[in-house]
Amino acid sequence: MIYILLAIMFVILFVLKSPTIKGKIGEKSVVNKLGRLDNDKYIILNDVTIPKASGGTTQIDHIVVSIYGIFVIETKNYRGWITGNEHDEYWRQTIYKRKERLYNPIRQNFGHVKALEALLDDYADLKFIPIVSFSSRADLKVKVTSEVIYSTQLLKTIRQNQNIVMGIEDVKRIVGKISSANLTNRSTKREHVRDIKKAETVKKNKISNGECPKCGNHLVDRNGKYGKFKGCSNYPKCRFIAN
Incomplete structure (x- = not known):
């Protein structure tokens, strides 16, 4: 017991x-x-x-x-x-x-x-x-x-x-x-979750291919206060950073 x-x-x-x-x-x-x-x-x-x-x-x-x-x-x-x-x-x-x-x-x-x-x-x-x-x-x-x-x-x-x-x-x-x-209804809620996951997958794929998911320009290596990072080549118009 x-x-x-x-x-x-x-x-x-x-x-x-x-x-x-x-x-x-x-x-x-x-x-x-x-x-x-x-x-x-x-x-x-x-x-x-x-x-x-x-x-x-x-x-x-x-x-x-x-x-x-x-x-x-x-x-x-x-x-x-x-x-x-x-x-x-x-x-x-x-x-x-x-x-x-x-x-x-x-x-x-x-x-x-x-x-x-x-x-x-x-x-x-x-x-x-x-x-x-x-x-x-x-x-x-x-x-x-x-x-x-x-x-x-x-x-x-x-x-x-x-x-x-x-x-x-x-x-x-x-x-x-x-x-x-x-x-x-529950099916709509599940579809909402699927949409979020799908959007995240698309974003990750674009980043892995060196594409900015926000504006479509190339991602480039940059140096910042805390070291190197990947950012959009269209900066400062696009401030996307790949974390």
């Missing part, structure tokens, strides 16, 4: 350490925080998948449509040091001596905003407020001007926007349009 209990405990610990499970726990924590907003002024949509104007789909963790604007929130549940700059393609996660890279979440969230702009193109002058929210497990050491915050600062960051830009009826209509476009 004791061996069965140990086996169950091992499985539970293994599952809880899964990045996917940790991510879901982090998103649930944000959902709970957003639930404290005044529902007469804010309407929350979680885990929204909508089509992109360029084809494919994009998944948005949280959208808060309010009389103050539309908050587009990307949540990250990483731990360790998170380093990077506003315009870097990739940021870096450092845990002791282990380093991993992550796609710049500011860029990621910019794509979400563009998809929403295309979906809501019949509304003029909508105010979008993109926010990247990291859990307190991370130690942010990023150099940015965009809103990159800890999840503990999320409500304060949202509430500091107090200029009314639309009425609650407009808020409800926008929520209805986003909800109608939300692709909720």
Whole structure:
């Protein structure tokens, strides 16, 4: 009996350490925080998948449509040091001596905003407020001007926007349009994941062939502050760096 209990405990610990499970726990924590907003002024949509104007789909963790604007929130549940700059393609996660890279979440969230702009193109002058929210497990050491915050600062960051830009009826209509476009079935979610993997494979193939995946020019060897690296020959018009 004791061996069965140990086996169950091992499985539970293994599952809880899964990045996917940790991510879901982090998103649930944000959902709970957003639930404290005044529902007469804010309407929350979680885990929204909508089509992109360029084809494919994009998944948005949280959208808060309010009389103050539309908050587009990307949540990250990483731990360790998170380093990077506003315009870097990739940021870096450092845990002791282990380093991993992550796609710049500011860029990621910019794509979400563009998809929403295309979906809501019949509304003029909508105010979008993109926010990247990291859990307190991370130690942010990023150099940015965009809103990159800890999840503990999320409500304060949202509430500091107090200029009314639309009425609650407009808020409800926008929520209805986003909800109608939300692709909720599992096959669509799987297709979204396949699209991401396919795009990453295409990008890697171009880099291995010495082609800049951003603009199509050649990649060349360059010398930088931290040593040699491969960058686009079209610099400074294209600032792509192969990490």
